[in-house]
Amino acid sequence: MRIGELARRAGVSTRALRYYEQQGLLSARRSTNGYREYDESDVRLVTEIRSLLTVGFTLEDARPFVDCLRAGNHAGNACPESVEVYRRKLAQIDEQVRTLLHRRAEVEAQLADACPGCVLRTGGTK
Amino acid sequence: MRIGELARRAGVSTRALRYYEQQGLLSARRSTNGYREYDESDVRLVTEIRSLLTVGFTLEDARPFVDCLRAGNHAGNACPESVEVYRRKLAQIDEQVRTLLHRRAEVEAQLADACPGCVLRTGGTK
DNA sequence: CTAACCCTTGACGTCAACGTCAAGGTCAAG
DNA sequence: CTTGACCTTGACGTTGACGTCAAGGGTTAG
Numbered sequence: 001m002r003i004g005e006l007a008r009r010a011g012v013s014t015r016a017l018r019y020y021e022q023q024g025l026l027s028a029r030r031s032t033n034g035y036r037e038y039d040e041s042d043v044r045l046v047t048e049i050r051s052l053l054t055v056g057f058t059l060e061d062a063r064p065f066v067d068c069l070r071a072g073n074h075a076g077n078a079c080p081e082s083v084e085v086y087r088r089k090l091a092q093i094d095e096q097v098r099t100l101l102h103r104r105a106e107v108e109a110q111l112a113d114a115c116p117g118c119v120l121r122t123g124g125t126k
Numbered sequence: 127m128r129i130g131e132l133a134r135r136a137g138v139s140t141r142a143l144r145y146y147e148q149q150g151l152l153s154a155r156r157s158t159n160g161y162r163e164y165d166e167s168d169v170r171l172v173t174e175i176r177s178l179l180t181v182g183f184t185l186e187d188a189r190p191f192v193d194c195l196r197a198g199n200h201a202g203n204a205c206p207e208s209v210e211v212y213r214r215k216l217a218q219i220d221e222q223v224r225t226l227l228h229r230r231a232e233v234e235a236q237l238a239d240a241c242p243g244c245v246l247r248t249g250g251t252k
Numbered sequence: 253c254t255a256a257c258c259c260t261t262g263a264c265g266t267c268a269a270c271g272t273c274a275a276g277g278t279c280a281a282g
Numbered sequence: 283c284t285t286g287a288c289c290t291t292g293a294c295g296t297t298g299a300c301g302t303c304a305a306g307g308g309t310t311a312g
Contacts, residue, residue: 004288014289019270033278035289055229058268077240086237093230097223103181104219111212114203130258140259145300159308161259184298 003028006038010046017046023059025049025066045069048076056093061085129154132164136172143172149185151175151192171195174202182219187211 007014020026021036026045028036045066052062064085065076076082111118133140146152147162152171154162171192178188190211191202202208237244 002289013270015270015272018291023269033289035278053269055232056226075240077236083237083241083244086233086240089233090230090237093226093233097226097230100182100219100223100226104216104223106181107212107215107219110203111209111216114201114212115209118209128259139300141300141302144261149299159259161308179299186298 001038003036003038006042006046009043010050012046012050020046020049020059025059025063041069052076055089057085057089061089127164129162129164132168132172135169136176138172138176146172146175146185151185151189167195178202181215183211183215187215 001009003014003017007017010017017026017036021028026042026049028038028042031037048065048069049059049062052065053059064079064081068079068082069076071079073079077086127135129140129143133143136143143152143162147154152168152175154164154168157163174191174195175185175188178191179185190205190207194205194208195202197205199205203212
């Protein structure tokens with residue numbers, strides 16, 4: 001199939017597909033007229049990339065998964081490198097949550113300071 | 127004082143100060159040679175901006191606080207507009223935390239799927 | 253006089269993942 | 283033959299808060 005069909009089937013733009021190729025995550029053979037040609041496995045591959053991006057992975061994070069699929073594995077996460085990325089991302093998310101909660105506390109304290117009575121709903125007045 | 131001293135005292139770069147001015151958050155009178163001249167109140171103002179940025183506010187978010195200080199208030203958060211920003215940011219932070227926790231759960235589920243036994247430490251095996 | 257340090261404006265670079273145009277080639281249908 | 287739908291590469295724009303030159307002028311100590 002050509003790039004337009006792959007884009008539709010994977011739910012992404014053609015621009016995104018060319019970008020993935022440029023980043024070395026996707027490859028395509030070329031037909032005689034220069035058009036990119038893809039097969040079914042590419043649909044799977046792009047879908048994998050998309051699902052990773054939606055949970056906050058970067059394309060760089062997705063690379064091991066892509067390599068894993070390309071290596072013939074049934075799933076992108078079937079390789080130790082992918083599992084390692086999972087661990088790294090979990091740690092990263094935890095860190096981000098901690099940062100956000102810390103900020104939240106500071107902002108709430110400031111709000112309470114600026115507007116006594118504004119934050120009462122949080123702990124209950126009794 | 128000139129820009130270099132303000133920068134040192136507020137702990138920011140001169141570039142940042144010029145940027146704040148460009149964004150309309152900071153103003154300076156000019157001495158005869160064209161140098162920017164600041165006073166004590168500007169130290170306070172820049173410090174306020176900084177503390178807001180460190181808890182995740184954008185410069186746009188900081189604007190009401192700056193206006194509030196400039197209007198002669200003792201604190202940047204003494205105005206209703208500032209309080210409103212606090213509320214907006216709290217809601218925004220909560221949303222971000224929810225998103226992150228949702229993603230965390232998905233990643234963890236994927237990890238468990240890819241590597242059974244990897245996530246056991248979370249709930250205890252028993 | 254000159255080093256040395258301060259200041260000025262202007263403008264490009266950074267980071268991610270594309271969006272959006274521009275200018276043009278390809279191919280099947282009417 | 284000509285739409286019109288597809289494809290190509292190339293290149294600039296987006297977002298936020300600056301970093302980092304470049305090229306030049308001001309000021310002061312020695």
